[in-house]
Amino acid sequence: MNESATETHKDTTVLGGGRGRGLRVFRRVGGTAALAAALLTGVATSGAAAADSKPASAGQDRPELQKAIQAFVDSGLAAGMQIRVNDERGEWAGSAGVRKLGASAKPPTNGRFRIGSTTKNFVATLVLQLVDAGELKLDAPVAGYLPQFKLNPDITVRMLLQHTSGLIDYTYDVDTEGKPVQGIPWQGKDWVAKRFHTYTDEELVRLSLSKGPKFAPGERWSYSNTNYVLAKLLIEKVTGSYEREMKQRILQPLKLSRTELPGTRTDIRGPYAHAYYRYEDAPGQWKVIDVTRQNPTWISAAGDMISTTKDLQMFFSALNNGKLVSAKLLAEMRKPHPESAALYGRYGLGTWVQDLNQRLGCGGTVYNHNGSNNGYAALMYSTPDGSKTLTASITSGDADADVAKEFPKALDNLLKTAFCGENAAS
Template sequence: MSESLHTTRTTEAGQDRPELEKAIQAFVDAGFAGMQMRVNDERGEWVGSAGVRKLGASANPPTNGRFRVGSSTKTFVATVMLQLVAEGKVELDSPAAGRLPQFGLDPRITVRMLLQHTSGLFNYTGEHHPEVETGLPAVGKEWVDNRFRTYQPEELVRFALSKPARFEPGTEWSYSNTNYTVAALLIEQVTGRPYAEELRQRILEPLGLRGTVAPGAQLDIPGPHAHGYSRYQDAGQWKVVDVTRQNPSLLYAAGDMISTTDDLHTFFSALNSGKLLPAWLLTEMRTPHPRSGALVYGLGLSVQDLGPSGGTVLHHNGSAPGGYGALMYSTPDGRNTLTASLTGGDAAIDPIDLIKEFAGLQDKLIKEVFCNGQAGPSSHNRSTIPSGTKPAEGDA
C-alpha cells in the first residue's frame, strides 16, 4: 500500500498547513487505505488527501472524490423534515402513526422521537447494547454475499416492527436506522413526492450540491471516487473484497447518500449559519436529549463541547458498508468546518485495535482544526470508522 501524500490547496498564496498534512497521514499510517479532507476556517480553505484510492495502485484518493456518507445522511433528512415543520405541514410533536397507518406504529411515537432516536423502534441493522440481537446483514460475509440485493423501505420498517420495541416511546434513547427510514416515508406521505425529490428541490439544487445524490438502488458511485473494501473473517481466514459497487437501499434515508467533502461543507455551513431553517428549529435541532449519552444527540446532529480552547462543534459522522466513513463538523455559526472521507483496506490489524486507534486520531484531528492543536477535554462522542471493521452499530 502506498503511503504517499498528495495535497492541494485553495488557500491564500503560499499558505501551507503541515499540521493537517500530518493529521491525515496519521490515519493512513494507522491502517486506513486512504483519506481525503477539507477544512474551511479563518485561514481559508485547505484540501488534501493521503494513501491510495485503490489497493494495489499508487494514485492518491481524489480530493474531489465522491463517497458513501453513511449516517451523515440523517442530517439531510432531519433538515427536510424540519423545513416541513417550519411550513406548518407537520408538527414536531404530532404522532407519526396517523400519517402511516399501514404500519400500525405505536401512536405515542412522534416526529420528534423519530429524529432524536427516542421512539424505541428496533434498529433493522441490529442492536448491540448491551447484548447483540441480529438484524439485516450489514457487515461481514453475509452482507458481502447479499450486497446487490434491493430492499424496499417498507420492507425495512416491517422487519424492525417484527422485533420487540426496545422501550416505551419517549422513555429512553437508542440509535436506530429505522427512525430515519420511517421519517423519510413520512416526508413522502406529507409531500406526495419521493424523499430523494424533496431532498433535491429543498437542499441539493438551492445549494448547488452537484456531487450529492440519494442513489436509491444504484450500484455505482458516479464520478471520481476511492474504492471501498470489506475485510472479514471466513472459516478462520481474513478476506478482503472490493465492494465499491453495492446496493445502498439497505440504509434508505438512514445512510444511503453519496456526496463530496465540498458538498458536505456547503450543506453543513449553510445549515448552521441559519440558511436552511429558522432559528427556533435550529435550536431544537441542537438541543440534545438527556439520555443520549456520549453521542449528545439532538435532532439529526450531535453537540460536542471542546472546552475553552475550542468551544462547541456540531457534527454527524457516518459509516457505510464496504469501508466508507465520513466526518462532518462545523462551528455553530457555520464559518469553520471539517469534512472528510476515509476508506478501509487490507491492513493486518485487529478491528478492535483499529477502532481504538481511530478514536484517538479523531480526537487529535478535531483539536487541531478547532482548538489550534490545544488539548481540550476528551469528549468521546461516538467514533465512526468504515463499516466492516467493527460490528454494525447505529451509525451505519
C-alpha cells in the same frame, strides 16, 4: 451509529456510529476484532501520498493538517483519506494514502464517497423544513401520517429524529432484556453475499416492528436506523417524493451538484477512491474485497447518500448559519438528549452536540454527524455559526488495525489540529 454510552453491552467499544451509523464500533466476532459497519481496517501506507499539489487554499500550506490525516493512514485506519477545512485562514483540501490498493495515486480531493449516517443530518433538516412550512408537526403522532404500520400512537416525529421512539434497529439491536435481536445481514460474510440485494423501505420497517419495541416511546434514547427510514416514508407521505423534496429544498438551492440519492444504483459516478471490506470467510480465513459497488438500499435514508467534502462543507455551513431552517427549529435540533453520551457528544435532532473544551481542553462547541457504511466513513463538523468546518472521507483497506484504540486517538488529534489552532496537536 449506535453511540449511546448505555449500549456498550452489545459492543466492545462504542466509537460513535455504525451500521450506516457513522464510525461505529468494534465488535468481537469469533474472537477476532471486526468493525461493525463501515470503517473497516485500512492499509498502512508508509510515506503515503501528500495533499494535491494545488490545495483549495490557493497554494496555502497546512502541514499540520496533512500530518493529522497521514496519521489515519499510518495507523492502518485508512487506505485513503481526503479532507477539507474552512476557517479564518481560508479553505484547504488535502489527501493521504492511496486511491486504490496496489496503485500509487492518492485519493482525489474532489472525490465522491458514501457518507453513511451523515445522511441523517440531511433527512432531519428536510423534515424540519417541512415543519417550518406547516406540512408536518414536530410533536404529532407518526401513526397519523403512516397508518399502515400501526405504530404506537405515542411515537412522534420528534422521536424519530431524536432516536427516542423505542423502535428496534432493523440491522442489529438488543431487546428489553438485553438479548441480541438479529435483523438483516449487515456485516461479515452474510453481508458480502447480499451486498447487491435490493430492500424496500417497508420491508425494513416491518422487520423492525416484528421484533417488538425496545422500550416505550420517549422513555429512553437508543440509536436506530429504523427511525430514519420512517422519516423518509413520512416525507414521501406528505410531499409525494422524498428525492424531489431533497433536491428542491436543499441540494439545488445550495448547488450541491455532486451529492446524490443513489436509490438502487450500485456504482459511484465521477472521481472516487475505492473502498475495501475485510471479513472472515471461514474460521481463521480472512478475505478482502472491493466494495466500492454495493446496493445501498440496505441502509436507505439512514445512510445511503453520496457526496463530496466540498458539498458537505457547503451544506453544514449553511445549516449552522441559519440558511436552511428557522432559528427556532435550529435550536430544537441542537438540544441534546441527556442519555445519548458518546464519543461524538450528545444527540439532538439529527445532530450531535459536542463540547471540545471538555474533551480536548480547547475548541469550544461543535456540531457534527459522522457516518459510515461498509468500506466508507465520513466526518462532518462545524462551529455554531458555520464559519469553521471540517469534512472528510475515509476509505478502508486491507489492514487489521486496532480501531478501538487508534480511531479515537487519530480523531482527537485531527479535531485538535482543526479547531484549536495549527500547533495544538504537535
